[in-house]
Structures are given as C-alpha cells and as structure tokens.
Amino acid sequence: MPxxxxxxxxxxxxxxxxxxxxIEQYFKGATGKRDDVxxxxxxxxAVMRVPAGMELVVVMDTLVSGxxxxxxxxxxxxxxxxxxxxxxxxxxxxxxxxWATLSLTRPTLDDIWLQSFVHGFSSLANEYNIQLIGGDLSxxxxxxxxxxxxxxxxxxxxxxxxxAVGDAVFVTGSLGDAGLALRLMKNDRLDKKNGHHVYLQHxxxxxxxxxxxxxxxxxxxxxxxxxxxxxxxxxxxxLRASAVGARVDVDLLPVSMSYEAVVSELSGTIDQYQLAxxxxxxxxxxxxxxxxxxxxxxxxxxxxxxxxHRIGVVEEGDxxxxxxxGNDYVLEHQGFRHF
Numbered sequence: 001m002p003x004x005x006x007x008x009x010x011x012x013x014x015x016x017x018x019x020x021x022x023i024e025q026y027f028k029g030a031t032g033k034r035d036d037v038x039x040x041x042x043x044x045x046a047v048m049r050v051p052a053g054m055e056l057v058v059v060m061d062t063l064v065s066g067x068x069x070x071x072x073x074x075x076x077x078x079x080x081x082x083x084x085x086x087x088x089x090x091x092x093x094x095x096x097x098x099w100a101t102l103s104l105t106r107p108t109l110d111d112i113w114l115q116s117f118v119h120g121f122s123s124l125a126n127e128y129n130i131q132l133i134g135g136d137l138s139x140x141x142x143x144x145x146x147x148x149x150x151x152x153x154x155x156x157x158x159x160x161x162x163x164a165v166g167d168a169v170f171v172t173g174s175l176g177d178a179g180l181a182l183r184l185m186k187n188d189r190l191d192k193k194n195g196h197h198v199y200l201q202h203x204x205x206x207x208x209x210x211x212x213x214x215x216x217x218x219x220x221x222x223x224x225x226x227x228x229x230x231x232x233x234x235x236x237x238x239l240r241a242s243a244v245g246a247r248v249d250v251d252l253l254p255v256s257m258s259y260e261a262v263v264s265e266l267s268g269t270i271d272q273y274q275l276a277x278x279x280x281x282x283x284x285x286x287x288x289x290x291x292x293x294x295x296x297x298x299x300x301x302x303x304x305x306x307x308x309h310r311i312g313v314v315e316e317g318d319x320x321x322x323x324x325x326g327n328d329y330v331l332e333h334q335g336f337r338h339f
Contacts, residue, residue: 022137026114027102031125031132037099046133048099054151059089065142069205070185075113076120077205078144083124084207085228086148088283091214092226094158095150097128102135103145109137128211152218158287162223163242167288169312170297172210174256175231177203179279180263183270196258196265203256207283213308216300217287224287230278232331235286236320245317250277250324254309273324277331288314 028041039047050056063082065071083100090097102121106113125132130148181200184190191197210226217224223242225234231253239246253276263272289297301308315321322329 030122034131040133057095057150060147061085062145075116079117079120082144082146087209088226090150091211094218095152097150099149101147105138105140105143158224160238160241163288167314173284174254176276178281179275196261199258221287227282229280245315245319247321248312252311
C-alpha cells in the first residue's frame with residue numbers, strides 16, 4: 001500500500017500517525033485473508049491467483065465529500081457505501097466478489113475517525129469474504145476510491161449489450177428511496193424520530209448490493225445493469241448498448257411503504273413517479289429476460305425470498321417510452337449527471 005504523505009497528527013491521542021502505523025494499526029488486518037491472495041498489504045504490489053476456469057471482473061468507484069455524501073456523514077457509513085457501490089457493479093456483471101483496494105484522501109486523520117471508517121468497511125467486506133489487498137493514502141479533500149475484483153465463469157459475464165426485442169424488463173427491490181432521503185436531508189426535513197425517514201436514510205447511506213441475485217441471474221438474464229444514476233438513465237445505457245428500445249409502465253414501478261408514506265406526507269409537492277424513475281443511489285438491478293427464461297426467474301426469486309418486479313418490455317427502435325395507465329408520461333429529470 002504505497003503512501004503519498006508522511007504522517008497525520010492525531011486529534012485525540014497525542015501521537016503522530018505515520019503512514020506505516022496507519023497501515024499496521026487500521027488496514028492490514030481490517031479484513032479476513034483469502035487463500036487466493038499470495039501477497040497482500042505490505043509490499044509494493046499485491047499478488048493474487050485467479051481460479052482456473054474463471055475470468056476477472058474489475059470495477060471502481062469514487063465517492064467525494066459534498067457530491068456523494070454530506071461532509072458530516074458518519075465515517076462508518078462512508079466506508080460501507082464506498083464498498084457497497086462497487087459490489088453493486090460486480091453484481092450487475094454476475095460476478096462473485098474477491099479482492100478490494102482502497103484509496104483514501106482526507107485533510108486530517110485521527111484514530112476515532114479511522115476506527116469508525118475501518119469498522120464500516122470491514123463489516124461489509126467480511127460479509128462477502130473480501131480481502132483488502134492494498135491501496136493509497138493522501139492528504140487532501142475527503143474522497144474515497146475503491147477498486148473491486150471479482151470472478152465470473154468464462155464467457156458468463158452479464159453485459160449491457162444482450163437485450164433483445166420481446167425480452168421483459170425487470171428490477172429488484174424498490175426504487176426512489178435513496179433519492180427521497182436525499183431530498184429530505186437537503187431540505188433539512190429529515191426527522192430521525194420518524195421510522196419512515198430513518199428507513200429512507202438507511203437506504204441512502206447503507207445500500208444493499210444484490211450480489212446473490214446477480215450471480216444467479218447470469219444463468220437467466222440477457223442483459224443487466226445496476227441502478228446508480230436512476231432507472232431511466234441506466235436502462236438507457238442497456239438500450240443503447242443493445243441497439244433496441246423499450247416501454248416502461250410507470251404504474252408498475254415498485255416503491256416501498258416508507259416511500260409512499262413520505263410522498264403522501266409531503267402533500268403533493270413531489271410527483272411520486274419522478275424520483276422512482278430518475279433518482280440515483282438505489283443500487284438495485286435492472287435486467288432483461290427472454291420469455292422462455294421467465295419460469296426459471298420466478299423459481300429462483302421465489303426460493304431466495306428476494307423482491308423483483310416486471311416493469312416493461314424491450315421493443316424495436318431506439319426510444320424508451322414511459323407510459324402511465326396507457327398514456328405518455330413525461331419525465332422532467334433524466335437522472336444523475338456526473339458532469
């Protein structure tokens with residue numbers, strides 16, 4: 001884990017945290033050890049073995065303070081989400097998680113902040129048997145970059161380019177929760193005594209990556225993507241890659257009870273469909289399935305106890321049509337834009 005800066009002064013313990021003491025104290029043992037890692041943290045690079053018959057899938061995401069999370073966000077939540085969003089990308093490819101690298105930039109570091117951050121990171125990493133194998137530390141504005149590596153059987157990675165005319169369009173879970181939480185927080189309307197508000201905030205700060213569903217769907221789905229920038233934006237990537245169009249029936253979009261309750265609470269100031277269609281950070285899966293594979297889909301999801309919903313169909317052309325009770329529905333905001 002090469003480091004760019006020499007040390008940070010701890011605000012709470014009266015000793016200097018050097019680059020090497022940070023590694024030893026907080027990161028070297030943050031996750032469990034895997035048999036396929038020959039050399040992990042502590043050298044100029046990591047050395048790993050890819051199992052026979054498998055292909056390596058590599059994904060990476062950066063979370064920046066003030067853009068992807070509030071500056072006063074709990075460090076454990078920042079770390080948890082930085083790993084979860086990458087797990088979601090692996091899930092969208094049908095890959096099984098294995099290794100992670102971490103690049104952390106922060107103006108100052110102290111032991112209390114680090115303890116919280118590492119706890120959030122390790123709690124999710126250990127759930128999926130992920131080993132942290134290296135990374136980088138630097139002084140600067142708070143940002144977290146995680147690169148994840150996972151395995152998929154040769155030739156079985158799910159791509160965005162496999163959708164075909166006639167395929168059904170599905171999503172897992174519920175949509176719009178994270179976007180609604182963000183709306184509440186930005187407007188200083190989040191009430192931590194309100195159970196619905198707490199649920200929505202949890203969905204924003206600690207999203208659940210659909211890893212198990214992703215691995216199962218590589219035998220069922222024709223294409224897949226995770227919903228990070230909003231359903232319309234991300235489904236649009238699939239349609240362009242597959243050179244097809246689609247119809248989405250807006251009234252079939254799945255939303256949570258908390259979403260419905262808070263939208264009602266806001267008394268008509270928000271269109272109940274807008275956030276479900278355009279808000280990012282849900283990290284559910286959107287996928288297409290040929291009609292002759294739908295029975296296999298039903299059997300898997302029923303047995304796994306996971307939630308999924310059919311919301312549309314792949315069509316000829318290159319447009320995404322939104323229909324509400326048979327009529328065209330106009331979306332005001334297409335989704336999150338990075339620039």
